[in-house]
Amino acid sequence: MKLSSRVDKMKPSPTLALAAKAKELKAQGKDVIALSVGEPDWTTLEPIANAGIAAIENGQTKYSPAAGNPELRQAIVEDMTSFLDKSLAVENVSVTSGAKYSIFAALACILDKGDKVGIPCPYWVSYPTMAELCEGEPVFIQTQAANRFKLIPSELEDALKKGLRLILMNSPSNPSGMMYSKDELAALGAVLKKYPDTWILTDDIYSRLVFSTPRAPHLLQVCPELFERTVMIDGASKSYAMTGWRVGWAVGPTNLIKAMSSYQSQTVSCAATFSQIASVVAIKEAQELVRESVKSLEKRKDHFAALLRDIPGLEVHEPDGTFYFWVGINAFLGKSFEGKKIQDSGDFSNLLLESENLVAVPGKEFGIDGYLRMSFAVKEETLTAASERLKSFIAKLS
Numbered sequence: 001m002k003l004s005s006r007v008d009k010m011k012p013s014p015t016l017a018l019a020a021k022a023k024e025l026k027a028q029g030k031d032v033i034a035l036s037v038g039e040p041d042w043t044t045l046e047p048i049a050n051a052g053i054a055a056i057e058n059g060q061t062k063y064s065p066a067a068g069n070p071e072l073r074q075a076i077v078e079d080m081t082s083f084l085d086k087s088l089a090v091e092n093v094s095v096t097s098g099a100k101y102s103i104f105a106a107l108a109c110i111l112d113k114g115d116k117v118g119i120p121c122p123y124w125v126s127y128p129t130m131a132e133l134c135e136g137e138p139v140f141i142q143t144q145a146a147n148r149f150k151l152i153p154s155e156l157e158d159a160l161k162k163g164l165r166l167i168l169m170n171s172p173s174n175p176s177g178m179m180y181s182k183d184e185l186a187a188l189g190a191v192l193k194k195y196p197d198t199w200i201l202t203d204d205i206y207s208r209l210v211f212s213t214p215r216a217p218h219l220l221q222v223c224p225e226l227f228e229r230t231v232m233i234d235g236a237s238k239s240y241a242m243t244g245w246r247v248g249w250a251v252g253p254t255n256l257i258k259a260m261s262s263y264q265s266q267t268v269s270c271a272a273t274f275s276q277i278a279s280v281v282a283i284k285e286a287q288e289l290v291r292e293s294v295k296s297l298e299k300r301k302d303h304f305a306a307l308l309r310d311i312p313g314l315e316v317h318e319p320d321g322t323f324y325f326w327v328g329i330n331a332f333l334g335k336s337f338e339g340k341k342i343q344d345s346g347d348f349s350n351l352l353l354e355s356e357n358l359v360a361v362p363g364k365e366f367g368i369d370g371y372l373r374m375s376f377a378v379k380e381e382t383l384t385a386a387s388e389r390l391k392s393f394i395a396k397l398s
């Protein structure tokens with residue numbers, strides 16, 4: 001039977017597909033190293049897990065209100081009020097089943113058919129598909145390696161002149177790991193102020209996983225006047241190692257938040273009740289533990305950076321946050337491995353897997369070819385072994 005045209009737009013997530021391929025090879029007994037994962041390798045921080053278990057034991061296993069558990073919404077309000085130095089109310093917060101659903105619901109509530117969505121490259125793989133599923137039209141905005149893959153005001157303005165309904169921003173970024181400074185955000189904000197019909201969606205899911213400061217700076221800290229057309233997305237997945245609990249949230253103007261909660265009520269009802277209760281503990285009591293996780297991540301990042309720098313021809317862009325390395329492999333495009341020509345990052349990634357059992361995600365999946373994304377949320381010895389495999393593969397290219 002025929003399926004809808006929507007299905008044609010639904011490309012399967014390439015990162016999940018690679019993770020599945022790695023699992024399959026492992027099941028065949030191959031010694032695979034997967035640097036494709038998009039989640040911490042540690043389990044949910046203990047006080048949070050205990051709060052979830054207690055919630056289940058106490059029978060908090062029924063539906064919650066569609067907009068979220070009131071205590072969690074209040075915890076988010078308090079956190080964001082102090083972060084932004086702006087008074088907010090629970091009506092500014094909608095809790096969803098994962099941050100991914102917050103992004104989807106926001107797009108569904110903002111976009112009409114054919115509306116243009118600005119997506120800076122490299123981008124998180126789900127943005128273009130989600131925009132298309134909501135009948136929007138992605139407008140890709142190229143960034144430059146020289147600017148550390150961050151948008152500069154002239155690039156933003158050129159895109160805005162095309163009549164964007166919404167612009168997506170993600171700092172620190174998956175996949176580049178780059179974070180905007182307050183000054184850079186202020187310069188972009190000055191441009192955004194000139195285009196009052198454009199919504200701004202900031203995906204802040206990695207904002208606490210940054211190395212130089214406890215939290216990534218936010219556009220609204222420097223341009224608070226953009227609040228009425230900005231929706232901020234965050235969630236429990238990455239900071240608190242809660243990817244499987246499925247809790248995300250959106251903070252924004254009340255009309256959009258109300259619409260998003262209604263949209264969720266008619267599609268997934270609500271986020272899991274006990275997960276929301278555990279997330280209250282995450283926000284209120286786990287910040288010290290998050291800093292410890294970040295310290296351990298930073299050690300791995302430094303370890304991997306030193307190893308990668310030792311590989312001739314590799315372009316190493318050290319991340320400001322997240323757990324991803326974005327490395328340039330342009331020097332190897334056009335070379336061959338055992339007679340097979342490497343045309344793009346997809347070929348490089350496939351042959352790397354074939355030859356060394358090492359999984360890295362090709363940059364072309366993120367909108368820029370000539371790069372690989374490698375997760376460093378794995379043990380240091382795994383990073384050492386991975387870098388040796390990468391070095392050995394590169395040495396075999398002719």
Ligand SMILES: Cc1ncc(COP(=O)(O)O)c(C=O)c1O
Pocket residue numbers: 038097098099100101124170174203205235236237243247248
């Ligand atoms: C940039 C970015 N945004 C959002 C998400 C979604 O997170 P979740 O739905 O697990 O909260 C992810 C997950 O990989 C991500 O990398």
